Amino acid sequence: MITARYHREIPQRYRLEAGKCLACGHLSFPPRLVCPECKAKKFETVTLSDEGTLVTFTVVRVASDKFSKETPFPVGIVELNGGVRVTAQIADANIDELKIGQKLRIVFRRIQDDGKAGILCYGYKAIMA
Amino acid sequence: MVGIVGYGAYLPRYRIKAETIARQWGTDPEAITRGLQLYEKTVPGQDEDTITISVSAARYALRRAQIDPQEIGAVYIGSESHPYAVKPSGTILIDALGIGPNVHVASYEFACKAGSEAMYVAYSHVKAGEMKYALGIGADTSQGAPGDALEYSASAGGAAFIMGSERVVAEILFTHSYTSDTPDFWRREGESYPRHGGRFTGDPAYFKHIMGAATALLEKSKMSPEDFKYAVFHMPNGKFPNEVGKRLGFKKEQLEAGWIVPWMGNTYSGSSPTGLAAILDVAKPGDLIFMVSFGSGAGSDGFIYRVTDEITKVQDRAPKLREMLDNQKTYLNYGEYAKFRRKIKLND
Structure with a gap:
């Protein structure tokens, strides 16, 4: 049962909400209790850009059971405008056309489900801009 | 407004x-x-x-x-x-x-x-x-x-x-709904796919309800088909919306902007709404738009919209x-x- 964890991560997975350190301005995604740069403990919530650049990627050809019917699919590191990097599946992609440095956009997609009768889990993926 | x-x-x-x-x-x-x-x-x-x-x-x-x-x-x-x-x-x-x-x-x-x-x-x-x-x-x-x-x-x-x-x-000037018990298409609880009545989905269902809502809407608004720049009807296929438009007195030019079904298919609940979106993408201030949806079971919702000067600011x-x-x-x-x-x- 993944319900409690899924619910806890909704602000990040649905809306890309990060923690901005009020002391040094460092962005933490997902938010942290202590700033990894200056150790301060006060943050404001900011929403990250939904546009970015592909830093690197790999193609998953042998996936875990839950994703085995979606192979092959690319997973990449995306640097969002503003500097935060996220790992995301790249949806709707023609793998042969993917190139490091290309512009991507974050979209809202179904990520997984908790079995046939369990909850559906949504979140961010990237698509070619 | x-x-x-x-x-x-x-x-x-x-x-x-x-x-x-x-x-x-x-x-x-x-x-x-x-x-x-x-x-x-x-x-x-x-x-x-x-x-x-x-x-x-x-x-x-x-x-x-x-x-x-x-x-x-x-x-x-x-x-x-x-x-x-x-x-x-x-x-x-x-x-x-x-x-x-x-x-x-x-x-x-x-x-x-x-x-x-x-x-x-x-x-x-x-x-x-x-x-x-x-x-x-x-x-x-x-x-x-x-x-x-x-x-x-x-x-x-x-x-x-x-x-x-x-x-x-786009100001909404008039609305009208027309509904009856017409079993033309349905899906029972637990079934994967809907069933339909074949040809029964035509005249007793699609055409009757769209024409019912459209006729009442025209009477209510005291308008006639030639007053409208655009019209969009539910699009189960390419043929039906053209046919119902013709029966009501609309011309092909009024339907073209919203007639997206040949290349999109029937997006069911999204059908006439996506047609309306396609029309709003190209509409100009002052244009009148006539829209009637259809849902099996059966019913139709009709709307008359008047496009305002604001449209050109948002289209792009x-x-x-x-x-x-x-x-x-x-x-x-x-x-x-x-x-x-x-x-x-x-x-x-």
């Missing part, structure tokens, strides 16, 4: 040609493309459903309206493919878009007119002064049984409309429907389509 302050549409990038489906079942492709005027249809990605389509369409509507999502007092999603049987699709959408939690949310269901129902109620809330903005959405990942005539048309997509009273882009703020329809297509073969639509029985 109450009406649409922001609109947005979304279509998945995957497509399958009617010809590909016809060859799979040994049917003459010409009979489909010529008879039903259907050439290809949209197919949802494996990670897309009514909720993700609604979120994308509503995001574009917010971009056009440029309002604070927190000011939206109601969110209604009309669909016959809500991913959950029990849990409203809108609960997920509001958290994705930063709406609420002080918001009224419900899922609507009325075959292919659930989207116009959502629009109708959203508009009524604002008109009654209950809230500043309300969001009505029609979206579907439509079901059609393998080999059935519906398989050529059942597609995926949706459109979202934010109703409000400030900076209105988000992708236009024809751009999504004509560009960035990925064609599937029948095997890929069957996999994407989960038509293949797998081990749990």
